[in-house]
Amino acid sequence: MLLFLRYLVAAPLLMMSIVGVPTGYHVLSSYLYRRELRDGKFDVAAEFRESFTENVVGWPMALAVVLLVVFWWMTTAWPKIALVPSVPAAVGGGIIGLFDGWENAASAATAPFVAWGFAWLASKVVSWPVSEDVRLGAVEVATGLRGGGRLRVQSRRLLLDKLPPPRHFMSPIGRVAIRFDRITSVEAGDVRTPAPWRLANTSELTLMPGPVLRVIGGGQEWLLPVDDAEALARLVTDRATVRAKPDPRPPLESERWFHAKLLWDLADQEPRRPNIQKVNHGNRWAALIISALTTPMALYSVFHLFADGWSWGRLVAILFFGLTAWIATHVWFRQGVVYKLTEENPVSPTAGEPDPRRIPVTGWSSRPVVLGQTSDL
Known part of the structure; x- marks a missing residue:
């Protein structure tokens, strides 16, 4: 119940980030334009209503609302989702501001930061402080690591991201994860001397005392x-x-293991040259961008087909944008499945578990809490 109240408090902040900021910018931009023309009395309510009919504002807002509904638990995604409606409006406003004066350009540049800030604040409202309702709930809790990297305690798994680049240039992933049903041991401890610690994707953390x-x-x-x-x-x-919820893995002969098997082969290799760049996840992000751009275009064409009548041009637009959106979405989803499997299995399922009784690094001391093994294997 308390977590529900947190979401009630966060909801106005989220609405401000995805609705208030872009519509507010549109109203301000119209006011600056009307003031320049000295075009009589300015109707704030009418401009606010009109902002929802602007394609550069309306469609991105609708997309952001859908994304928030889908990723209601992923608090780290909220600030990025808030940029979906504000960035297009800001880009358009920035171009206009080049010819209309510095006030329009400045407000356009500020809008994404304000939207991001509201969404970030909303994410903190629902995830911090970590009370019992948060610990037992599904909402994502993110915390930074000393020296770089981030731990995200998600609904069904632990995820490490923002890690240093993998030491091996052929490593296919920049993140690693452990599902809750596969956790066997959790310990809170201390280290007394600095030490490096290499993860299964060959990223290396520096453990400071x-x-x-x-x-x-x-x-x-x-x-x-x-x-x-x-x-x-x-x-x-x-x-x-x-x-913890069991998630059966596909047979090892499945093609989904392609990236994971590549990583397993690197386990005993020393890097031939350190990787100094972020891991390139192929065309997955490009597919997401294409899908985000073409899906609203397809829906817009469908809307006009019913609103304005049938025409060959609208039918061609629906087929072209719809097919492109479907292909891009399929590529995004398919590659997402492959990368998620690799993140959660950077070590072969046939390998044994590390011994929790072993001292991992010099100067380690701990107070263990051991969980029962619930893996599906």
Whole structure:
């Protein structure tokens, strides 16, 4: 119930980020334009209503609302979703501002930052502080690691992202994950001396003296330098206890294992040259952008087909944009499945689990909390 109240408090902030900012910018832009023309009395309510009919505002807002409904639990995605309606409006306003004066350009440049800020604040409202309702719920909780990287405690798994680039240039993923049903051990401990710690995707963390969270599961072993290891250990164990859900993996001969098997082959190799760039996930992000651009165009063409009557041009537009959107969405989803499988299985399922009784690095001390093995294998 308390988590529901958090969402009630966050809802106005989210509406401000995806509706208030772009419509507010449209009203302000119209006011500046009318003021320049000295075009009589300015009707704020009429301009606000008109903003919803503007394609550069209306369609992106609708898309952002859909994304928020889909990713209601993924708080780290909310600020990015808030940019969907504000960035197109800001780009258009910025171009107009080049000819209309600095005020329009300045307001256009500010809009995405304001939208991002509202959404970020909403994400903090529902995820922090980490009370019992948050620990047992599905809402994502993200915390930074000392020295770089981020741990995201999600609905069904732990995810590490924003990691240093993989040490091996052929590593296909820049993130790793452990599903709750595969966690076997969680420990809150400390390290007394600096030490490197390499993850299964060959990214390397630097463990500085201080609190460290140790997680073992799915063949992986994580040592994560965090500020409050005991609180995070409690969050992980409580959520894993109530939200662990078995997720059967495909047969090892499935083509979905292509990237994972490539990573397994790198396990015993030393990097021939360090990777200094972010991992390139192929055309997945390009497919997402194409899908986001062509889907509204297809829906817009369908709307005009029913509103304005049948025509060959509208039919061709529906077929072209609809087919392009379907293909791009299919590529995005398909590659998402492959990368998710690789993130959760950077170590072969046939490999054994690391021994939680082993001291992982020199100077390690811990207070263990052990979970039962619930893996589907």
